[in-house]
Amino acid sequence: MSERPSVLFVCVHNAGRSQMAAAFLAHLSGGRVDVRSAGSEPADQVNPAAVAAMAELGIDITAEKPKVLTDQAVIASDVVITMGCGDTCPFYPGKRYEDWVLDDPAGRGVDAVRPIRDEIRRRVESLVAELLPATAG
Template sequence: MTKKPTVLFVCVHNAGRSQMAAGFMKGLSGGRVDVMSGGSEPGSAINPVAVAVMAEEGIDITGNVPQLLTTDQVRESDVVITMGCGDACPVFPGTRYEDWELVDPAGKTLDEVRPIRDDIRGRVQALLAELLPAEADEVLS
């Protein structure tokens, strides 16, 4: 059995975008991907609008708490997805980095955050298809 890929989602406050992305990756991967998230300046709580729009998708992120991004998290990750964290993310050779330009949901309404959530879901689905291309076709013997 091969090692599960590890994906780290990073945004400044770890309260909205990265939490939604981590929620989708956990839910859509069915445990086939190790998922972490962190922020360069973590907020005090998850954005309640992000919680609400994820609940509409059947994904519960209410128990999540913004976490400080650590160097170890980056070192342990196969893929690091940044969402506006600028130069705060340490870089290690051999780790794949992507920057997803997404609107910050802070201070936005449910109607304004839904398209951000849907954009994140699409990006997570595409990343998941890259990370686990054959998993869907595997036959148990």
């Protein structure tokens, strides 16, 4: 892994789960991790319920736009976390891959998105602890 770790979050539409995960990682890592997100079939916009759920925690993702998954994004990442993109995610030896099984927030209201958001946060907190272990003082 590089000195500054890089993580790519991938879901189908890059409109909900991967956007929330990327925002949490950027926020919780204090910018010490390069964060990317993409989708195998990107939507036109980020899911409004995901935007609202993140805003409740003071994290603004209104400026984010769904992006298409590219080989270059995978190559540039140390860790690739998929969330329901199946076999569409390119595989490169030497990369760390994880598949996070999470409900898709597409078409759901903010009440249904909150538990998904909270589970993503728990997983991202664990990821941050792995990627950026506290240094002994």
